[in-house]
Amino acid sequence: MSEEALKENKMGVMPMPKLMLSMGLPMIISMIVQAFYNIVDSYFVSRITDDTVEHMGEYAVNALTLAYPVQLLIIAVGVGTGVGINALLSRSLGEKNFERAGKIAGNAIFIGLCTYIVFMLFGFFGTDAFLKTQTHDSLALKLGGEYLGICCVLSFGAVGSMIFEKLLQATGKTIHSTIAQLVGAIANIVLDPVLIFGLGPFPELGVKGAAYATVIGQVLTMVIGGVLHFVCNKEIPSGMRYFIPQRKMITNIYRIGVPAIIIQALMSVMTYGLNVILNRIGQSAVTAYGIYYKIQQFVFFASFGMNNTIIPVVSYNYGKGDKTRVRSGIKYGMLYTLGLMLLGIIGLQLFASQICHVFSLSADTEIFATYAIRIITLGYLFAGANIAYQGIFQALDHGIASLVLSLIRLLVIPLPAAYLLTLTSSAGKIVWAAVPFGELVGTVAAIVIMGRIKREIKLKD
Numbered sequence: 001m002s003e004e005a006l007k008e009n010k011m012g013v014m015p016m017p018k019l020m021l022s023m024g025l026p027m028i029i030s031m032i033v034q035a036f037y038n039i040v041d042s043y044f045v046s047r048i049t050d051d052t053v054e055h056m057g058e059y060a061v062n063a064l065t066l067a068y069p070v071q072l073l074i075i076a077v078g079v080g081t082g083v084g085i086n087a088l089l090s091r092s093l094g095e096k097n098f099e100r101a102g103k104i105a106g107n108a109i110f111i112g113l114c115t116y117i118v119f120m121l122f123g124f125f126g127t128d129a130f131l132k133t134q135t136h137d138s139l140a141l142k143l144g145g146e147y148l149g150i151c152c153v154l155s156f157g158a159v160g161s162m163i164f165e166k167l168l169q170a171t172g173k174t175i176h177s178t179i180a181q182l183v184g185a186i187a188n189i190v191l192d193p194v195l196i197f198g199l200g201p202f203p204e205l206g207v208k209g210a211a212y213a214t215v216i217g218q219v220l221t222m223v224i225g226g227v228l229h230f231v232c233n234k235e236i237p238s239g240m241r242y243f244i245p246q247r248k249m250i251t252n253i254y255r256i257g258v259p260a261i262i263i264q265a266l267m268s269v270m271t272y273g274l275n276v277i278l279n280r281i282g283q284s285a286v287t288a289y290g291i292y293y294k295i296q297q298f299v300f301f302a303s304f305g306m307n308n309t310i311i312p313v314v315s316y317n318y319g320k321g322d323k324t325r326v327r328s329g330i331k332y333g334m335l336y337t338l339g340l341m342l343l344g345i346i347g348l349q350l351f352a353s354q355i356c357h358v359f360s361l362s363a364d365t366e367i368f369a370t371y372a373i374r375i376i377t378l379g380y381l382f383a384g385a386n387i388a389y390q391g392i393f394q395a396l397d398h399g400i401a402s403l404v405l406s407l408i409r410l411l412v413i414p415l416p417a418a419y420l421l422t423l424t425s426s427a428g429k430i431v432w433a434a435v436p437f438g439e440l441v442g443t444v445a446a447i448v449i450m451g452r453i454k455r456e457i458k459l460k461d
Helices: 016-045 056-094 098-125 127-132 138-153 156-170 174-197 207-232 247-278 283-320 323-357 363-395 399-412 414-421 427-457
Strands: none
Touching: 016 056, 016 174, 016 207, 016 283, 016 323, 056 098, 056 127, 056 138, 056 156, 056 207, 056 247, 056 283, 056 363, 098 127, 098 138, 098 156, 098 247, 127 138, 138 207, 156 174, 156 207, 156 283, 174 207, 247 283, 247 363, 247 399, 247 414, 283 323, 283 363, 323 363, 363 399, 363 427, 399 414, 399 427, 414 427
């Protein structure tokens, strides 16, 4: 092991406010760019036209909305597995166990390959059956099938990019992971109009073009992330022997990762469930929720960037046994996350109608989307606290606590509440209140759980 690798990692020595910002800002920027190109997808897709189909763009946006739960599931498995990798790798580095760190990294790449094979098979055989559970509209099924099939069959870039992102973040190299993300995001943004509308020598591909732009961007991120990992992560030993699958190592990764996967997957389940429930109001409500979801990602992805900072920082210092820095990491991680959510509330409340008007939507869909923004953002501070608590619980090796919190805020409370609100005469206006209500109940539960964890690990304020 080189002398450079044996030096104390900055996560163990840098002043906490500076550390959280220096690691968090690159990830926040990266996540915001990711949200931006998701918006760009919907923006260009909403402008697809067809002389034989009125509001073709809205059908295309609806198709992407129906496909989105599976895309979220791909992200869930990749990010959730990455959380297990991140927490174990950061803790191993904090303990100076570099041999174990190498085995974790090698097995992580093997897990990524296995994950891709599963989603590839789903892309070939499962997309039509999935989409038919949400709609019977033949055009939406056709467009959704084209888009989702491509994203699943070529999902190796999505899965691989998330694995390498977590390997870089676990060592504190968030700028490196951000570079990889930015290159992929910019490629996606540039290719969207080119492939959707057929600019220059490229054919007009419609929603297929949006899918190909997405997967090309993901592959670029994966390639650059992989190169940066093997070149720059000097503290993690590499070699063919580290890629040999080890049942114990994979079990340890998933011991933390499975709850995190389920947590992330609950976002997919919630989106799917709300799509089905909102269809009781009408297709316009489903499309509006899809638009809102892409818009809110600017705020939530920034908070997830801070969440991704909390996990390695708190986990590293927990492994090191430095409870003072653990407490400081929790404090500043929470404060910065709430600050980001507050900025999101102000921005979206002030410009809700203007943002919705950017998309080529019918009048009903635009009204529903504006209602969604104005009502759901009222719960953003509770959502920010929950996102921070989830990262804290995972970093302190309490993945089940994080899972319980996610079940409450994403499934147990909001879906039944949304269904009940669709039975009212003002369903289109008030159904959106189910989401902030779930966040409020989740925050109360998180505070109680955090108190128990502090007593258990003797982490007094």
